[in-house]
Amino acid sequence: MAVPTGEQGLTAELVYIGKGLPADYGQADVQGKIVLMDGLAVPRAVKTAGEHGAAGALFINAKYTHEMIVSPVWGNPTPETVNLLPKIPVVSVNHADGQLIKSSFENGAKVSAFIQTEVDTGWRKIPTLVAEIKGSLEPDxxxxxxxxxxxxxxxxxxxxxxNATMMEVGRILSKHRDKLRRTLRLAFWSGHSHGRYAGSAWYCDTHWEDLYENCVMHINVDSVGGQGNDVLTEGSSMVEMVDLGAGPIAAIANQQFTGSxxxxxxxxxxxGTGTPxxxxxxxxxxxxxxxxSQAFSLLFGGGRAGGFGWWWHTTEDTIDKIDPANLVRDCKIYVSTVYQACSNAVLPINQAAAVQEIKGYLTTYQQQAGERLDLSKAIMRLTDLDTKVSRAQALIQNASFSETQISMINERLMELSRLLVPLNYVRGSIFDHDLALKAVPIPALAEIDQLSRSEIGSDSYYQLRTLLGRRLNQINYTLLEANREAEQLLEIITE
Ligand SMILES: [Zn+2]
Known part of the structure; x- marks a missing residue:
């Protein structure tokens, strides 16, 4: 959320700034002015406007205005992040009104704009609903x-x-609770939009140890059953979870899930809790x-799909946009996926895929960094880890195990996730939450991009090498621990 203007509103000169990308600002002087931009109101655009001294931001959306969140702060703010909350008022208008506003610039006229915003920001109690169906063999x-x-x-x-899908999954799985090896925990978050994931972030902060020790995986559901929403190949997924999603999607929708x-x-x-x-x-x-659609595909995933529909986050998200057959199809996929996650003896987590993905990123980073940074130790450890984990997975497929062995195998698979998920996705502390801004893979090494462009021997070169050297220690040691976990996994399997 942005800030309120108060009764008096904000009156200032309006400056059209294209898509509001840093490059779009060029020489434009926007100090104390309201910037007019095409696109959805996203944190990056508001941050850039603020950095250029703009006093307000006005976005021109599509046929309808789309409600958006412009804060990069994940969940509740802390003394470290509170200053990142947006400091300027932000409004959106629909495309037709946007064209009208743009037409007032004809003949190079100076345009003054008035905006007024009402925003209520403060500390509130918000509900979190959690329900469980206990598993039988590994109930913790x-x-x-x-x-x-x-x-x-x-x-x-x-x-x-x-929400309906979650209730239906709970209803159906409760009828088969005797077949659930582990517990199903359903969680309904508030604060997704109005608190920038405040509900799930609070839940993580409050139950961190339980999640770290016991949560085998997180499956999320959002915006299913939309009319014409027939692309089921691009949904978000960690690479180690793609196989679990791919089975039900192939069986029920006859599509090959690749994930984003x-x-x-x-x-x-x-x-941070290392949950796949x-x-x-x-x-x-x-x-x-x-x-x-364009804005959506850039916000989520790889930009290969077209989003949830033009009605997403508008007043038009009504029941006529739902195709009952699609909702049944999507619900079946969730029932099957969640059921397998709860009942498969060995956890369906493809750790070899995670290791190979991380190795691919590091190899690319090594090429980018060249002689400026040596990633060879990390890459060597990933090669070793890949050999061990791939061998373990092949053995798991072709053998049967005692209940004790299965529990021990699952513990080692979870330990591997505790190491590999943060390595692949977390920049800061595992007890914290990174900002809601675009992040590169293996975000701890994000500065490799700057290093590769720095002049060898310059101050910034040495500073970046020092920083990345420390980060690399973290990565190398994580991979050493992961190799030890994989060795233990092999020992259990080959006993
Ligand atoms: Zn949603």
Missing amino acids: TFVMFSGHIDSWHYGVMDNGTA RFSRAGDQSFL SLFMGLSEREPSQEPA
Whole structure:
């Protein structure tokens, strides 16, 4: 959320700044002015406007205005992050009104704009609903199946259909509770939009140890059953979870799920706890040139799908946008996925895929850094780890184990996730939450990009090498521990 203007509003000169990318500002003087931009109101654009001294921001959306969140602070602010909350008022208008505003610039006229915003920001109690169906063999461990319950306007698709899916999954699995090896924990978050994931972040902060020790995976559901939402190949997934999602999607929708890397969004508050994660949205539209679709695909995932529909986050998210057949299809996929997650003897986590993905990123970073940074120790450890984990997975497929062995195998698989998920996705402390801003893979090494462009021998070169050397110690040691876990895993399997 942005800031309120008060009764008097804000009157200032309006400056059109294209898409509001840093490059779009060029020589424009926007100090104390209101910047007018095309696109959805996203944190990056508001941050850039603030950095250039703008006094307000006005976004021109699509046919309808889309409600958005412009704060990069994940969950409750702390003394370290409170200053990152947006400091300027932000409003959005629809495309038609935007064209009208733009037309007032004709003949180079200076345009003055008046905006007034009402925003209520403060500390509030918000509800978190949690329900459990206890597993029979490993009841202390649990699969967390979550979705947000707060919505914009009617919010039938986002997130009414997802809430219904969670209840249906709970209803069906409760009839088969004797077959659930581990516990199913359903969690309905508030604060998804109005608190920037405040509900899930609070839950993580409050139950950190339980999540770290016992949560085997997080499955999320958002905006299912939309009309025309027939692309089921691109949903968010950690690479180690793709196989789990791919089975039900192939069986029920006859599509080959490849998944997209999670962006920093969608109540993914459980990366620090090293929790493998599957799905946010499941079914989307074909990519299109429609502005809402373009913006959406850049916000989430790899930009290969077209989002949830033009009605997403507007007043038009009503029941006529839901296709009952699609909702049944999506719900079946969730029932099957969650059931397998709760009942498979050995945890369906493809750790070899995670190791190979991380190795791929590090290899690319090594090429980028060249002689400036030596990543060879990390890459060597990943090669060793890949050999061990791949061998373990092949052995697991072709053998049967005692109950004790299965529990021990699962513990080692979870330990591997506790090491690999933060390595792949977390920049700061595992007890903290990174900002809701775009992050590169293995975010602890984000500065490799700057290092590769720095002049060898310059101050910034030495500073970046010092920083990255420390970060590399963290990565190398994590991989040493992961190799030890993989050795123990092999010992259990080959006993
Ligand atoms: Zn949603």
